[in-house]
Amino acid sequence: KNEVEQSPQNLTAQEGEFITINCSYSVGISALHWLQQHPGGGIVSLFMLSSGKKKHGRLIATINIQEKHSSLHITASHPRDSAVYICAVIRGSQGNLIFGKGTKLSVKP
């Protein structure tokens, strides 16, 4: 069983829809990242969370440490949000990341 599980693997939405991507993990962590990867490969860190909730523009990330679960929400989705979204947890004091396998999001106009 993977230590970090994401769902769904693939998601297709219409422009304007509210989107939720889920991440569950089975290891003790110090923090969790949500990452975005566009075609072509580069990865950008969207959020780092250790508790509660963070918001940046149309993106909201939440984490429940007791339940070992995090969600990434996108409000009023847009075709430019189409990307792979990756959940990663920080293991160990030296900061190694364990990654989920990603959720491929496609937003249709």
Add this chain to the structure above:
Amino acid sequence: DVKVTQSSRYLVKRTGEKVFLECVQDMDHENMFWYRQDPGLGLRLIYFSYDVKMKEKGDIPEGYSVSREKKERFSLILESASTNQTSMYLCASSRLTYGYTFGSGTRLTVV
């Protein structure tokens, strides 16, 4: 703008060649990482370094080595490239557990 720069976006090498992938960061980060990314397998850690001349094996170190002679530079070496090393390679750096920054990736094809 802070950056992690990988020397090549696309690389084609022959089986048996020695391959160097270079990564440079300008943020004075202690930690640097090399990952490979394959369809269905996600990102997997090859090696990481938490200080100059220090290195630790990740989950899949076989067939690879690394070098960190200066704080800003972390090199991944494929001693004798094989076709199963065809992959996307991503470098990252962080200040301990903060400030993760990824490079743009190098898509390596071994023929």
